[in-house]
Amino acid sequence: MKHFCCALLPLAIGTAFAADKTIQETNDYYSRPLDQLLQIETQAKAAVGSRGGERDALDAEVPIDIITSAQLQSTGQTELIRALAVLVPGFNAPRPSIADGTDHAPPFTLRGLNPDQVLVLINGKRLHQSSLLHNNGTVGRGSSGVDLNTISLRAIERVEVLRDGAAAQYGSDAIAGIINIILKGYGQSSQATVSYGRTRAGDGINKQVSVFHTLPLAGDGFVNLTAEWRDRGPSNRAGPDAYDGGRRNTHFGDADTQDGLFVLNAELPRGDTTLYAHGLYDKRRSSAGAFYRRADDERNLSTIYPNGFLPLIEPKILDFSMTGGARGILDSGTRWDVSYTHGHNDYHFYVNDSLNTSLGSATPTSFDSGATRYTQQILNLDLSRKIGRHTLSGGYEFRQEHYRIDKGDAASYMLGAENNYAYGAQGFPGFSPENEVSAKRQAHSLYGDLKYSVSDRLMLDSAARAEHYSDFGSALNGKLALRYRATEDLLFRTSASTGFRAPSLSQSHFSSTGTYRNSNDAAAQFWGNYAVDHPVARALGATDLKPEKSRHFTLGLVYQPAAQLTASADVFVTDIEDRIMPTGYIAGYSLSSLSSQAAAVLAQNNIDGAVYFTNAIGTRTRGFDLRLDYKHDLGNGAKLKFVGAYQRSKTNINTINQAPAVLGVNMTDLILDPFTKVMMEGGQPIDAIKLWSKYSTRDYDVVVNLNRFGKFSSVQAYDKVTFSARWTVDGELAYRVAKDVTLALGGVNLFNVKPEKWGNTDDSLVGLGKVIQYSQYAPFGYNGSYYYLRLAVDF
Amino acid sequence: MLLLMVGLLSLLQAPWVYAGDEERKLEAVFIGRFASYIDWPDKDRERERFVITLLDDNPFGKLLDDLYRDKRIHNKPIELRYANKLEQVGETDVLFITLRNAAARLAATEFAHKNGILTISEAKGFAESGGIIQLDFVEQKTRIKINHAAAVKSGLKIGAPLLSIATVLRGDKP
Numbered sequence: 001m002k003h004f005c006c007a008l009l010p011l012a013i014g015t016a017f018a019a020d021k022t023i024q025e026t027n028d029y030y031s032r033p034l035d036q037l038l039q040i041e042t043q044a045k046a047a048v049g050s051r052g053g054e055r056d057a058l059d060a061e062v063p064i065d066i067i068t069s070a071q072l073q074s075t076g077q078t079e080l081i082r083a084l085a086v087l088v089p090g091f092n093a094p095r096p097s098i099a100d101g102t103d104h105a106p107p108f109t110l111r112g113l114n115p116d117q118v119l120v121l122i123n124g125k126r127l128h129q130s131s132l133l134h135n136n137g138t139v140g141r142g143s144s145g146v147d148l149n150t151i152s153l154r155a156i157e158r159v160e161v162l163r164d165g166a167a168a169q170y171g172s173d174a175i176a177g178i179i180n181i182i183l184k185g186y187g188q189s190s191q192a193t194v195s196y197g198r199t200r201a202g203d204g205i206n207k208q209v210s211v212f213h214t215l216p217l218a219g220d221g222f223v224n225l226t227a228e229w230r231d232r233g234p235s236n237r238a239g240p241d242a243y244d245g246g247r248r249n250t251h252f253g254d255a256d257t258q259d260g261l262f263v264l265n266a267e268l269p270r271g272d273t274t275l276y277a278h279g280l281y282d283k284r285r286s287s288a289g290a291f292y293r294r295a296d297d298e299r300n301l302s303t304i305y306p307n308g309f310l311p312l313i314e315p316k317i318l319d320f321s322m323t324g325g326a327r328g329i330l331d332s333g334t335r336w337d338v339s340y341t342h343g344h345n346d347y348h349f350y351v352n353d354s355l356n357t358s359l360g361s362a363t364p365t366s367f368d369s370g371a372t373r374y375t376q377q378i379l380n381l382d383l384s385r386k387i388g389r390h391t392l393s394g395g396y397e398f399r400q401e402h403y404r405i406d407k408g409d410a411a412s413y414m415l416g417a418e419n420n421y422a423y424g425a426q427g428f429p430g431f432s433p434e435n436e437v438s439a440k441r442q443a444h445s446l447y448g449d450l451k452y453s454v455s456d457r458l459m460l461d462s463a464a465r466a467e468h469y470s471d472f473g474s475a476l477n478g479k480l481a482l483r484y485r486a487t488e489d490l491l492f493r494t495s496a497s498t499g500f501r502a503p504s505l506s507q508s509h510f511s512s513t514g515t516y517r518n519s520n521d522a523a524a525q526f527w528g529n530y531a532v533d534h535p536v537a538r539a540l541g542a543t544d545l546k547p548e549k550s551r552h553f554t555l556g557l558v559y560q561p562a563a564q565l566t567a568s569a570d571v572f573v574t575d576i577e578d579r580i581m582p583t584g585y586i587a588g589y590s591l592s593s594l595s596s597q598a599a600a601v602l603a604q605n606n607i608d609g610a611v612y613f614t615n616a617i618g619t620r621t622r623g624f625d626l627r628l629d630y631k632h633d634l635g636n637g638a639k640l641k642f643v644g645a646y647q648r649s650k651t652n653i654n655t656i657n658q659a660p661a662v663l664g665v666n667m668t669d670l671i672l673d674p675f676t677k678v679m680m681e682g683g684q685p686i687d688a689i690k691l692w693s694k695y696s697t698r699d700y701d702v703v704v705n706l707n708r709f710g711k712f713s714s715v716q717a718y719d720k721v722t723f724s725a726r727w728t729v730d731g732e733l734a735y736r737v738a739k740d741v742t743l744a745l746g747g748v749n750l751f752n753v754k755p756e757k758w759g760n761t762d763d764s765l766v767g768l769g770k771v772i773q774y775s776q777y778a779p780f781g782y783n784g785s786y787y788y789l790r791l792a793v794d795f
Numbered sequence: 796m797l798l799l800m801v802g803l804l805s806l807l808q809a810p811w812v813y814a815g816d817e818e819r820k821l822e823a824v825f826i827g828r829f830a831s832y833i834d835w836p837d838k839d840r841e842r843e844r845f846v847i848t849l850l851d852d853n854p855f856g857k858l859l860d861d862l863y864r865d866k867r868i869h870n871k872p873i874e875l876r877y878a879n880k881l882e883q884v885g886e887t888d889v890l891f892i893t894l895r896n897a898a899a900r901l902a903a904t905e906f907a908h909k910n911g912i913l914t915i916s917e918a919k920g921f922a923e924s925g926g927i928i929q930l931d932f933v934e935q936k937t938r939i940k941i942n943h944a945a946a947v948k949s950g951l952k953i954g955a956p957l958l959s960i961a962t963v964l965r966g967d968k969p
Contacts, residue, residue: 022820023861029824030862034960037824042817042935058815068934157934186919187933219920269920271897329895456856560815 022488025563041631043563044068047124048160048180049169051384051393051449053335057160058558061461061483061493063570063625065645067159069184071692074703074732076746076788078195078208078230080156081108081148084179085779086705086730086748088161089625089647089688092139095254095781097288098772099136100428101347103255104286104315105147107140111163111574111621111649112684113176115145117501117548119166121180122151123265123278125323126170128343131374131403133506135529135582137675139683139777142582142613144374144506147345148179150282150319154193154210155226155263157184163625165552165574167499168463168479171397171445175499175550175576176621183265183278184224188214190795197788200752204235204254204783219269226263232256234288235783239773243764244294249310250771251289253783259284273328276339284317290354290427291765299357299422304365311354311427318346325380337382344375349408351425356411360418363411369424370408370431372506376401389453397445403505405437413514415524420517435511437531441471443502459483463497471508472547475500491558493570499552503545507580507613508532516608527608529582537612539601540586541660546615551575556625564631571624572649578615578657583670585609586663595664616671617656619680623649637698648687648710653680675715685710685725685779698736703746705730709779716761721775723756728780740794745787752785818932823858825937826915829928830868830889832954833913833946845871848887850878850903851894881906892916892926901925904945911950922964927951940964 029037044066046057057064067087077083085093085108093108107115115134120127130147134140159181166174190213197206210228217223235253240246262281267274293300295308325339349369356363377400384393407413408430415423424430447465454460461481468474479497486492513528530537532545556570584590587609588599602610628644659667672680689708694701706729713722732746755778761767774782826847845868847859863873868888878884881903890912894900900918904925907914914921915928922929922942927949929940939961946953 022858026820026823026858026862029820030827030866034828034956037821037828038937038939038960040817040821040937042821042932042937043815044935045932056816187931187938219923331896333895563815563817563820566815 021562039637044158046160046162046180047182048121048162048178049164049166050451051169051382051395052386052391052451053384058560058566058568059483059491061459061481062162062164062166062495062554063493063556063568065161065163065627067161069157071643072153072156072159074694074701074734075705076197076730076732076748076786076790078153078206078232079149080151080153081106083153084108084148084159086707087690087692089645089690090163090623090649091161092684092779094139094777094779095783096136096138097252097254097776098250098291099134099138099776100290100313101132101315101349102134102136102138103288103313104257104284105130105132105149105317105347107134107138107143107145108148109139109684110176110179111572111623111647112651113574113576113621114143115140116143116173116504117175117576118145119170119172119174119178120146120148121170121178122280122321122323123183124180125278125339125341125380126376126378128321128345128374128376129504130319130347131345131372131506132347133372133510135510135512137679139679141679142507142580144504147317147319149259150261150284151181151280152210152226152228152261152263154191154212154228155183155224155265157182157188163570164495164554164572165497165499165550166479167501167550168465168477168497169447169449171447171465171467172500172502172547175501175548175552175574183263184212184214184226185265185267186220186222188212188222188224190214191792192795193790193792195788195790197786199235199783200785200787201235201783203233204786205233206786206788207231217268221266221268221274223266224264226261228259228261230259230261232258237774237782239769239771241292241294241771244292244308249292249294249308251310252772252774254781255286255288257284257286272330273326275326277322277324279320279322281320282317284319285314286317287312287314289313292771293426298419299426301355301357301361301363303361304355304363309353309355309426311425312352313428314350314352316348316350318344318348320344333385335384337380339378339380341376341378341380344373346373347371349428349430351412351428354426356414356416356424357422357426358414358416358419359411360416367412367425367430368409369412369428370435371406373404373406374402374505389456391451392449394446394448397443397447399443399445400440401505402440403437403509404439405431405435405509405511407431407433407436415515415517420519423515429514431512434513437509437511439505439509441469441505443467443469457485469502472503472544475502475547489559489561491560493557494555495552497552499550501548501550503547503580503613508545510613521606523606525606525608527610529611532612532614534612536601536605536607536610539662540598540610540612541662542612542614543660545580545613546578548579548615549577566627566629568627569624572622574621575618575654576621577618577655579617579619580613581616581671581676582611582613584673584676585611586670591663591665591669593665593669595662598663614660614671615657616667617653617680619651620654621649621651623647639696641694641696643690643692645690646687650686651681653677674718674720678713678715678720682713682720682722683777685712700736701732701734703730703732703734707780712777712779714775714777716758716763716766721759723775723778726753726755726780728753742792744790744792746790747788748786749780749783750785754784755780755782819855819858821937822917822930823855823862825930826859826889826891827863827866827868827873829915829957830913832957834952834954835888835911836950836952842886843871844874845869846874846876846887847889847891848876848878848884850881850884850890850892853877854893886910887912889913889915892918892921894918897924908945908949913949913951914945928961938962
């Protein structure tokens, strides 16, 4: 008892002391001039993770980072994915190159987990994923994620990053966390922005023009429109090709990408009801090279390309979503929100400057290689009511998804008579009629959430969500979180939850097969990716995919000794079972112990080898996050703001499922080749430091951003290669030329830091002094310095 | 045992506004500061105390009591009252409204107009629908919206320093 009393005493004293401090600060504010009070920065709010409306991010029971529009803008980036990679620790977005479709809609990861294990919301409503399946050796291999670059940076008010599992509240995908993008809403001013930038090497020219216009409506309603045109020129860091006379014949760098973006966000209040709508639209054209085909390559026709050729993969991507709904409050105090969301992604592959070698001189050089399409529709009803100090929430959601693959033109996939092996469009062979699919599924969800306020200090949050999917069945998940405010300064928070990720339709139904012909064969041979319900995949042991199941635990504290200073620390553990991955290449010559039964299946179907998705492994991701926020009013309108963050996470494979018995191989041989294992456990930076600081006066702002990207690994010739950590420095000076005109000059990676190069290798393309000298997993790319000018005019 | 009781009380006692809740602190401050820039010309309102009433939920905990305990507005000591319903609002100089329903807020502002009361709220659309001062928090900064016509209708005069930092509605347009 004595010890217990002793433990409570400091808390009591601390409480009394902290209460005095709050009164002192409030008294201080009371004595200040009114105009100074308007300059005080209030605490960040977050809507994510709560159905009871916005609450203070630092007072939440789970860790939430808030990225403001000013921070996003000060990065100098024009694409959201790159801006977040600069600002959010644990958010990794390398620059894929020579990775087919992935070059044009790059993936991102959070805490080292896949893009489809991060739920992305727009104004709290689920945003659809891209139809693109990242099918090459990039981060996020085997997943379909949200294409964040379809959202104009200029339309964003803030980004909320919830660093915890939340599938019990939001359903599938919220395993690594949630990114909730809040569009600019009430009280904004219109702004036009023009920016221009280029790399130190002179390429990667980036031109951007945007207009954000706000139209106030009655009752503090608004219609906000953002239009943006963005032209990101290509960069190229390919080295000379010693086998081609030292020519730099390959493109290894950023794709040449143009985006036309449009964003709508509107609210129309009517008494206790508010009608709302928001929408995104992005039309993108992009171009990037495949591997170069030298003049003497068997896949080249020297009559068409005497010096060889670089096939260009040039997709046209259309992505849009629209949400409309109404929310309000009943006389009883019950809040309600009903909405409908329609999202669509159309990823259409075109290949130019190429050929179909097997067609001989009759080949076209441009191809329509087909398309993948994904549509998502969501009907949602949320209810929430405060009962005393407690909040009870619940709702229902219906979701329908539709995934399609459309075939390309015949020349893009066919095997002609002129060459037995080089079929289809070189660079990206088209989808064939056998690959076409139209798959749908529906999901019904019921969920509830109780925030039970034991006292003003102690809050208990419990959530449960039951779902039924038409393809794999049901899922039930729960969450229990606890927030305890020990003193006014000190908050402890912890949560434990379960979660899941429904197998994406692309993982279940993606199919991409090619053909070749041995001279002695009577029939053509097939190879490639097969959907899990394809008869060949079934015969090779494929089953319907099960959902990935996860368990989460976080424990942390927030210490806020003053309104100007906040420190937080959180540890986390995320276990995921039945992670869905593509198998290795199932063929007799690649799997030495492949059963005779499986070999017979391949032979009977004229298949060289096959790949399909399966529930393969379990992983544990552990780590911790540290944050420090400091702001200081220096007087005379000068302010200093500092945000520091450190994140460390490590993923380990801890369980390996049984391989299908019919194959006669173990799962390690089937799935975990050295490349896959290293990419899963070490392919992303083990840690990250972000030190963002801003000094502001009435006339100008200076932003300095210091980043440390931790070490990461890859594989070369079955050997693990580790690339060391790197520091980069970004800086921006924004000068207010006039009251409404700001000119900014900045640089990203000011000291032209490059990632460590590959060492000496036996590979003909990858290695020191060769065509590809950098790892495409380098977390800050390999462009080097980038400088920019930006002019913003408020109107 | 005494220590234990003190400790338990400290753990369960209603605080509060925690140290980082700048919005709440600023709201608390603005209530009194706004009032100091308002002129109540009605001499019949002479009271010994300056009365501030909160209508509906009290989001401030004890903050208002602590802040205004030793303050004076228009050279009067301040009395704080807390009302759950409009019918409980008696004579007051300032009415800070946290009602969630628009109809209830409208009834409160009409009551305030008739009785020469300064109304303040952070509800969206408050100023346009007849409230006098609306507090907004946009991108972590405070904004003030004043319905000047509503103030005139209530017989209140608003000082120029306050008007100069606010968005002023004249009629129903900014």
